[in-house]
Amino acid sequence: MTEGVIALGMFTATVIAYLIAVSIHRRFGKPFTVPVLIATIIMVAGLLIFHIPYDTYMEGGKWIDRLLGPAVVALAYPLYQHRNLLKELMVPILVGTSVGAAIGLASGILLAKWAGFDTVIIHSLAPKSVTTPVAMVLADSQGGIKPLAAVFVMIAGIGGAIFSTWINKIFHVHHYIGWGVGAGTASHAIGTARAMEVSGKAGSASTVAMSYSTVFVSIIFPLFIWLFA
């Protein structure tokens, strides 16, 4: 009974934290006010203050977590809406994504190795640019730690969403295709949510880039670990 109440409480708290985060983001509209980051800060602070462990939180949180699968399925919708545009620009999107995905794997592995971290950590960090479930599977297949892989995925996602405006300014990326491809390749679904705010077209390009890079990274991951790690 109490367990059910706690679970319902955690579920409700997450939705409320999300709604607060969305209204803050609507009000200020800054890149560092992305709803994922604000809501995560609110929730982590709350859990720490009330000494609630993550496992207890997940009793309620898992009901939202379970919708992650169908949420990814729903990304077919913007893809479908912009299908003609994407068909026309398939080559630039796929080439850009491939280049970025390869640079991401190589730079992540080499920098972590150069800084002297253990292979276990390097293998957990390397797949950071792809969506959480895939990154966890990939890290695990090479002897990395799954939950740690998820943390690096979150840093790449939130970091990319926060700094996207600034990164695109530095690299002189103005075209919505460049915007979307960059966000989807570097910051998976969190980047896609950010690109979706910029425009529907950028969001669609980001969705294609994210989906394609998931497949592409899965294939080249073992090779890059073998080459660089």
Added chain:
Amino acid sequence: MNVVRIAVQILLLYGLYLVGDFIQRTLHLFIPGSVIGMVLLFILLVFGVVKVRWLEAGLQFMVRHLALFFIPATIGIMNYFDLFKGKGMLLIAIVLFSTVLVMGSSGLTSQWLVNRREKHASKRNNAVQREEKA
């Protein structure tokens, strides 16, 4: 009424996710079930097997509130604060720096290819116009 419609449509999307998951496990693919489900739904929509209006309310809801569904996973970071003390801070810097490189290089490459194509297209158009004038 609208809430019921959205809930039913989300359940249908969940079904597609389960189908994708089943395909992944049966064929031992690296690609996650959710991504397979997405490709599947896209194909069904393109070929008109599934009509957009059957799922539109649920799809719009999921896409608009995409960020909500990541929050339980991101909160998991609270179990790994210790790792990022001292030298571990460097890991955050590495991931962020690498993310900047990925976003910049992929964005720039695709933008360059699009602009090149648009320039070619406009050149071709100009040539046609010149011919017409001549």
